[in-house]
Amino acid sequence: MSESIRVFASATVANVACGFDILGFAVNAPGDEVILKKKNTPGVTISQITGDGGRLSLNSQENTVGVAVLQYLNKIGSDQGIDITLHKKMPFGSGLGSSAASAVAGAFAINELLGGSLSTEELLPFAIEGERIACGSAHADNVAPSLFGGFVLIRSYQPLDVVRINTPPELYCAIIHPQIEVPTKEARNILKKNIRMEDAITQWGNVAGLIAGLMQSDYALIGRSLQDVIVEPVRSILIPGFEKVKQASLQTGALGCGISGSGPSIFSLCRGQETAVQVGKAKQQIFEQLGIGCEVYTSQINQQGPVILE
Amino acid sequence: MSESIRVFASATVANVACGFDILGFAVNAPGDEVILKKKNTPGVTISQITGDGGRLSLNSQENTVGVAVLQYLNKIGSDQGIDITLHKKMPFGSGLGSSAASAVAGAFAINELLGGSLSTEELLPFAIEGERIACGSAHADNVAPSLFGGFVLIRSYQPLDVVRINTPPELYCAIIHPQIEVPTKEARNILKKNIRMEDAITQWGNVAGLIAGLMQSDYALIGRSLQDVIVEPVRSILIPGFEKVKQASLQTGALGCGISGSGPSIFSLCRGQETAVQVGKAKQQIFEQLGIGCEVYTSQINQQGPVILE
Numbered sequence: 001m002s003e004s005i006r007v008f009a010s011a012t013v014a015n016v017a018c019g020f021d022i023l024g025f026a027v028n029a030p031g032d033e034v035i036l037k038k039k040n041t042p043g044v045t046i047s048q049i050t051g052d053g054g055r056l057s058l059n060s061q062e063n064t065v066g067v068a069v070l071q072y073l074n075k076i077g078s079d080q081g082i083d084i085t086l087h088k089k090m091p092f093g094s095g096l097g098s099s100a101a102s103a104v105a106g107a108f109a110i111n112e113l114l115g116g117s118l119s120t121e122e123l124l125p126f127a128i129e130g131e132r133i134a135c136g137s138a139h140a141d142n143v144a145p146s147l148f149g150g151f152v153l154i155r156s157y158q159p160l161d162v163v164r165i166n167t168p169p170e171l172y173c174a175i176i177h178p179q180i181e182v183p184t185k186e187a188r189n190i191l192k193k194n195i196r197m198e199d200a201i202t203q204w205g206n207v208a209g210l211i212a213g214l215m216q217s218d219y220a221l222i223g224r225s226l227q228d229v230i231v232e233p234v235r236s237i238l239i240p241g242f243e244k245v246k247q248a249s250l251q252t253g254a255l256g257c258g259i260s261g262s263g264p265s266i267f268s269l270c271r272g273q274e275t276a277v278q279v280g281k282a283k284q285q286i287f288e289q290l291g292i293g294c295e296v297y298t299s300q301i302n303q304q305g306p307v308i309l310e
Numbered sequence: 311m312s313e314s315i316r317v318f319a320s321a322t323v324a325n326v327a328c329g330f331d332i333l334g335f336a337v338n339a340p341g342d343e344v345i346l347k348k349k350n351t352p353g354v355t356i357s358q359i360t361g362d363g364g365r366l367s368l369n370s371q372e373n374t375v376g377v378a379v380l381q382y383l384n385k386i387g388s389d390q391g392i393d394i395t396l397h398k399k400m401p402f403g404s405g406l407g408s409s410a411a412s413a414v415a416g417a418f419a420i421n422e423l424l425g426g427s428l429s430t431e432e433l434l435p436f437a438i439e440g441e442r443i444a445c446g447s448a449h450a451d452n453v454a455p456s457l458f459g460g461f462v463l464i465r466s467y468q469p470l471d472v473v474r475i476n477t478p479p480e481l482y483c484a485i486i487h488p489q490i491e492v493p494t495k496e497a498r499n500i501l502k503k504n505i506r507m508e509d510a511i512t513q514w515g516n517v518a519g520l521i522a523g524l525m526q527s528d529y530a531l532i533g534r535s536l537q538d539v540i541v542e543p544v545r546s547i548l549i550p551g552f553e554k555v556k557q558a559s560l561q562t563g564a565l566g567c568g569i570s571g572s573g574p575s576i577f578s579l580c581r582g583q584e585t586a587v588q589v590g591k592a593k594q595q596i597f598e599q600l601g602i603g604c605e606v607y608t609s610q611i612n613q614q615g616p617v618i619l620e
Binding site for chain 1: 328329330331332333463464465466471473475501502503504505506507508510511512513514515516517518519520521522525526531534535540
């Protein structure tokens with residue numbers, strides 16, 4: 001068995017318009033990289049974190065990767081000492097599941113380093129616990145797609161019920177991350193506790209349409225279903241230029257467009273890479289006109305989950 | 311071209327637990343039978359209705375079949391005279407889409423009788439208009455599955471967007487109709503106008519799970535998803551014995567159980583005919599213990615829609 005391992009885990013788009021709190025999918029880039037090294041002294045240490053601007057804790061019990069690794073070791077009853085290096089290669093607070101990518105990379109890496117005794121499904125709770133440290137609550141709509149790859153439905157939390165949804169081969173995503181801050185807590189607090197039955201019916205009609213469209217490779221149905229009448233009208237006001245970006249995205253041929261997670265990133269689903277690239281450019285232009293810096297990511301729906309790097 | 315036609319259209323289960331107002335499926339029996347005869351004098355008349363206990367209007371403009379036929383003739387610009395006979399072969403006000411079955415039989419029959427110039431999809435508006443006469447509103451969650459067969463999603467009404475959902479071959483339904491009256495209007499009026507966001511999320515997670523389960527032939531997932539946390543808790547109080555029937559149904563091996571349409575019929579989805587028959591019997595016992603008369607229907611999910619009878 002090798003003495004160290006380097007693992008990359010992907011960013012994810014949670015909610016996906018109509019699927020608030022139940023849907024998420026993984027992209028090929030950006031993502032986070034974790035290096036785990038066996039050491040001769042017991043305990044889990046973090047020797048280095050890059051790309052976080054000094055914002056993440058080096059205390060393994062307060063760090064999303066550290067917690068995922070600690071929980072894993074605890075579960076399998078191992079006292080193997082581990083040193084962690086974390087390279088954040090994606091923006092913080094972007095709505096792209098940054099902490100989930102780190103937690104997944106950690107859980108996947110430790111399992112591989114120690115012989116891979118647990119299945120991917122069995123790794124989910126450790127990644128969820130890692131993410132809890134960052135978010136304060138145990139959400140799975142970023143962690144599950146980053147771990148399994150593809151499009152994932154979290155049907156239920158109690159008990160946890162995760163379902164993989166097949167997606168059509170030409171489905172691409174164009175994401176834009178505007179460099180503004182939308183704290184997850186604020187994005188959650190402005191949501192209403194009660195909603196109109198009428199809107200809920202519209203929403204679950206769209207959720208059903210999205211699942212059917214993905215599974216039937218019906219791109220037009222996917223497009224018609226990517227509508228969020230409940231969360232987007234409230235949250236989009238926190239993202240300057242959202243409506244313009246959405247309009248430009250649809251005019252450039254995107255199937256649909258919405259807020260990624262709690263924002264401020266905005267995703268568009270597209271048929272084909274060429275359209276996704278054009279949509280990414282159209283979105284970028286809007287933020288440039290507004291004088292807001294941004295990054296664009298274009299990617300197929302990630303299918304493989306975390307990967308071991310040389 | 312023949313001078314007359316006899317058509318059977320199926321009963322339907324709308325809502326299907328978590329899919330309030332957006333899902334429905336057709337069964338093989340019961341259903342309604344319509345006979346249309348060409349006549350030499352213009353206009354649409356209804357010469358006979360059986361099985362309705364005298365409750366339906368013989369005025370073609372006030373009758374669900376009459377309206378469907380009239381709207382069709384109007385649309386294609388035909389002044390062909392038609393006489394209608396309607397045999398109601400299923401209970402009224404049962405929550406099994408009785409008026410929808412009649413409207414679908416009428417729309418399908420007139421199109422076939424006059425040469426079948428319109429596609430099945432194009433017949434939907436006439437059946438919806440027929441149903442509007444009976445219900446006061448233009449719902450499609452009974453009409454669409456009766457017309458297309460199978461499991462149907464009404465993703466949206468404006469514009470109308472109907473999606474067929476494939477179902478696994480061993481999926482059977484056991485329906486019980488207790489002989490009590492639950493007026494559709496009352497069943498609708500007791501629903502709340504606002505619901506908790508938390509419950510809505512649970513509901514659309516289940517809707518997504520049900521669609522995925524049906525399309526992946528994952529019977530266990532279908533079962534886990536057949537839960538309604540919004541409408542059933544309110545409406546089930548109108549149906550004496552509902553909880554007992556549900557419990558007996560699940561204990562006998564049903565995947566899930568819920569109110570059919572606005573009730574009082576209760577459907578159970580099952581894997582295999584044998585289980586469905588046993589579940590039907592278990593449900594019947596409960597109503598017999600309560601001294602409530604009932605009919606039981608066991609059927610595969612209907613796949614073909616209306617059929618022409620000899």
